[in-house]
Structures are given as structure tokens and as C-alpha cells.
Amino acid sequence: MREASFVKSPALPLLALTLAGLLLRVVCLLAHAPTVDDLMVAISAVNFVDSGLLGPTMWNHPVLRNLLAYGMLMLFGPGAAGVIGLNLLMGTLCIPLVHAVTRRLTGERRVALSAALLFALEPLAIEYSSQAINDIYLAFFPLAGILCVYRHLDSRRPGWLLAAGALFGLGIASKWSALFQLAVMVGVLLVRELRGPQAALAERGARALFQASALVVLPLTIYLATFAPWFARGYSLAEWPALQVSMYQETKLHTGYHDEIYGDHIAAQWFVRPGVSHVDRVFTLPEGPSVAEPTMRDNLKHLMAVANPMVWLAVIPALLLLLNRAWRARSEELHTLAALLLASYLPFAVVPRPVWFNTGVVVLPYVVMTVAYGVWRLFPETGSPWRRRVPVIYLGLACLVSLALYPLAIGLGFRLPLVGESLLEGAKHEQGVSKDIYQKENH
């Protein structure tokens, strides 16, 4: 199949996609008042930098978010730009990053553009680029790190690997899940080393030492350095591992901040159950004395990031196809893509604690890459004209579904015809799930 001219020169469509993605995210941000999390992220940032304390919200996660949020508050103040601006930027930059990484891993521009398109429109990515919590960091930093590792492998310039180490360090300092992608890229370097031309032992040793320094020592150093405000409380280095253990224990056993568990929290369902979603709610009263009695319909924004079923339900067949092609082509890059998807997802699927769907942002880049690859591979360049058009039709439909889900993501769900009433009723009568099952497993 001939690649369309816009695919041969993807700069313009990619720019258009990125700008469209930015627009969708800005509208999402402006469509609702700040969430409780937005406020608590800002307060936690001040709390950490001023007092060295983790929390009051999400104290168990690493602390980079606090530092970056504090910096943004200092630069731009506590308005939307200061509170959400950085996440908006990262969430938008993920679009060209998805493109670049997909292109490097699959070698195909149209697959790369398709992945970027799916990412740009996915409600989950839109919503978490427009909120202050740091899930979007876990898409951004690993993607940038992966790209830098490949730049290093392609150019042999050490600076790229140092940049990769720094980016993975920032990722791990956001949440530990960045370790999954780092582990895959360390594996890629190891495989290259084992398969590469035999060099003198000293040369290989020096290279291994450099790689370990860049991808292990440097990230750990950055991770440790982000705790500087905590050390300002008087703690010594010897006391730091105990803090890490307590953070780990909370993360391992975390069951949420409410008495019961609400929302989709089983990661094993993400690729098999349609309609998986993550919901945030913002109840907003008008400023000043209100004439009307507040109601859920008028005053509650129901921010519902629903997984685009055309993307998420396509993951398993697309992954199987990817693995098949990777095996047949003996392609290191395709194996890497599969490994990135599996390494990013499986830990959440098997861990015996609730994992809410907002964490899906971590997996989403590799989801869209795999699905975009699968759809173009399943309908190859040869065949009837109808078959050749299937990927474009699929992508068009996927975009339409994402756009149809967009009003839900920005909190307009209750006002929608057909579904608005049932969403409102569902919100009114939502029942939590008991935490007993997790607590029994964990104790």
C-alpha cells in the first residue's frame, strides 16, 4: 500500500495532532472546577518543600511531584497554569513522544501517526493531563527515557544514555512503576551487548560500567536527591531506607482513602471488559449566596474517563499478532514493544490490591502502539482495496468513539441525551466494595 503523502512527511500532521490534543486537554481543564486532588496536590507540595513531610495526600509515592508542583506554584501562582500547567504540557508532549517511540520500534510512520492519534484522543490521557495528580508523569518520563536509549544505541553518543538515566530517574522519583520500563531498556542493552561483536574484555567492562552508571546509579541518585526536603527535617541517610520500607508497605497494601472501594479497580479487566473507567467528582457550589438548592445534576461534575473500547479491547489480539510478527521477523524492536506493554501492565494485573484505572495512563502509550501496529499488520498492503482501507476505517471509528466519550471525560455526562439520566442514577446509587478481601490477603 502506498503511504499517503502526509505519512511520508509526518511533521505537519503530527503538529496538528499535538495541537488538537492540547486543545482537548485545555477544554477539559477549563470545563470543571479544581478537584479535591488538585487542591491537595498543591498543599502537599508546599507541605513537602516547607516541612519535609510526605502527604497529606498520597504520602506513599515518591516525591518529585511535590517538587515540580511547588516550582510551578512559585512560578505561576495557584491558578490553573501553576497547578495543572506542567501536567498539561507533559500530557501534550506525550503525543509526539508516542509517535517517536512507535516509529523507532516499528519502523513505520503510519503506525507511529496512528498511535499518536489514538493517544491524543484517548479520554484517560486527556483527563489525566488536565489534573494535578502525577499519573501522566509515568507516561511522559519513561517514553522520553526509551527514546533516549534508542538515540544512544543508534548514535553511540553517551549523552543520550545519560539523558535516559536522568529521565528514568525522574520517572522513578514520580512513582516506582517507571522501574518496569527501565528494566526493559536495561534488558535491551544487555541483549545488544550479548549479540554484538566480540570486543576486548576491558572495552566491554568499561561499556557495562558506563551503562550501569547511567541507568542504575544516576536514576537512584536523582531519586535520592528528590528527598532533600525530607532530610531537612533532621534525618540521616541511615534513616532513609526505613522511610522507603514504610512507603513500600503502604503502596503494597493500599486500598484507597474511603471506607469502601469505589470505581473500577481490577487491572486484570482492562483489556477484556468494555466500559472500564475512572471517575472523579467535583461538587461545586456557586460563589456567594445561592438562590437555588444545589443538585447533583447542576452542581456535580462527573469526570468519567472511559477506556475507548475500540482500543483497549483490541490489545490482546494485537499483542498476539505483535508477538507472532516479532518472533517471525526476529525483531528486537518488536519484542521490546511487547515487553514494554507486558512489563508495564502485568504487575498491576497480578498485584493483590486494588489498582484503579487512572493507573492505566502508565500502560496507555504501549497500548496504543501495540494496537496501531496490530491494525496495520492485520490488514497488509496486499489484498483487495476494501481490505486495505480497513485500518483507516478502524482508526476513524476509534476516533469517533473517543470523541463521543470526550463529554464524559470533561464532566458533561449528566447533560447528555440518552445516557445522562442513567449516569446520574448510577452516581446517586453507587455502592462501594468491601476492603475485606484485600485486607485478608494482606495480613
Add this chain to the structure above:
Amino acid sequence: MISCALLALALAVCVGLDRFGRSARRFGAVRAVGRDPIRPTLVALPEDAYRFWKRQGFHGRTILCLADSWDRLNLKEYAEEDDARRSYPLKVYRFADHFEEKFLDSRNFLYVAALQGIARKIVAVLSPAAFDLARDHAHHAKNARVDAQEVYETHEGFPRWFTTLGGLTPPGEPVLIYVSASMFRSARPEELLAALSRRGVRSDAVLLCSLAGDRTVSDTERRALGDFARLLERGAHEGS
């Protein structure tokens, strides 16, 4: 060469942070409890102890809290109703100051001391019965270590140890001592001083709290607190 630079950077960060942390601790004039004469500070209420520490500028310290029991806080009690009028620009505040201003009381003074950076860890010496309760609680906690003499349990990463007078281990650094009159429900003044002296406890601030107005504390216990103050002032304990 780059590897050496990165390793040197890692080492520098480790050493630098360690020194940075240790140098952030603020001490007063340190004396050995039971050996040197110490003039304790008498306070009526636990929150007065907090205010004293704050006034003195203590920071990054271990607080040795001696009390009959441990009042376990449920932070949900302090949750404020969301007024649902959030809009940009957000009203961002310093959480420690906010909590102190709105909620500081006799139950949460140690929590506020932790929030404000005065305490970086707490060692609570309790009666055997209260220690048993702490041990039971720790069995259900997410991050705790329990042995016969000591319970280690963190609160949102903040380290706390619970023990009894018999199980107290040497703190290894000068501590801020807080003694509640309730402590003398299960210990005698001489016994307490001897135990602290034997463990080589050193302190730059000993606060004795009479728990004024607390009907669970008897006059006998308050008198024992006074006796303990006199023993401290005398110093040179026999067991030292």
C-alpha cells in the same frame, strides 16, 4: 571517566544529604539525665510542651515521651468539610501551620510537633498495659515490627517506637524528654530516673506535664511528678 563522575556524584549526594540532615537538628545545652543536675520545665498541658519546644527552636529531634498510655489519633476526626467552593486561584496553605492553628490540643501535640519538624521520631515509654495495646495494634498495622521489648510502627512514614521503662534502649542522641504525670501511675520517680540514667539518656529539655484539669490524674501522681523534678535538679543519681 563518565562512570567515575557518576559514582562520585552519587557518593557526594549521599554524603551531602546525610550531612545536610544531621546539621538541620537544633539542640540546646545537653545534660546527662540523673548525672548532671537538670532544671526541668513544668507545664500544665501537653500543648504547652509543644509551644515550649517551638519557642526554643528545637528541630529534627527525637522526643522521648513518658506517659501511662498512648492516645491514638484518628486523623479523620480532623477532616474538614469541603466547602465545595474551590476555584482558581486555589487557596494553598502550609498544612502544619493550618493544623496547629485549628486543632492543636492535648491529644495531638506530638503529631503537631512532627508536622512542624520539631520531632523527626518519637519514642514512647508506656505502662506495660499500654504497651500491650500498642503491640496488639501493631499486629494490624501496615508497617510495624513487634518484639517482646519494643514496637516500631510508622505513621505515614513517620517513625515511632513504643516500649516500656524496662525495654527502653539507649536513644543514641540527646532527646527532648516529655514526662506526663500519668507516668507515675505505673512507675516511681526514683525508678524512672534510675532507668533513664542507666540508659545514658541525655537531654537538653526535660518537660514535666501535670495534666492540669485532667481528672484521670491523681494528686499522688502529680506529687510524684514534683518529686521527680526535685530528683532531676539534684542530679548525681546513685545508680549513675
